[in-house]
Amino acid sequence: MSSASIHLPSASNAAVVAAPLKSESKPASGPKPCCVCKEEKAIRDECMLFSKSNDAQKDCASTIDKYKSCMAGFGFTLP
Secondary structure (H helix, E strand, O other): OOOOOOOOOOHHHHHHHHOOOOOOOOOOOOOOHHHOOHHHHHHHHHHHHHOOOOOHHHHOHHHHHHHHHHHHHOOOOOO
C-alpha cells in the first residue's frame, strides 16, 4: 500500500468556511411599486391597449397622470 497524504482543513479554516454571509441589504421600509395603485394601473393599461385613437398616449393622458400621481404619493417617480 502506498501512503497518500490527505489534507484536512484545520479548525481555523473550518470556522472561516462555516461563517454565515452577512446581508448588506436593508429590510424594505415601504410597499413595492407593483403592490400599489393597482386600480389606476389597470385603468391606464386598459385605456392604452384599447384606445381607438392614433395617439393612445395623448388620448389617455389623464389616466396616465392619475397613475403617476398615485405612484408619487407612495414615493415613486415615473418618467
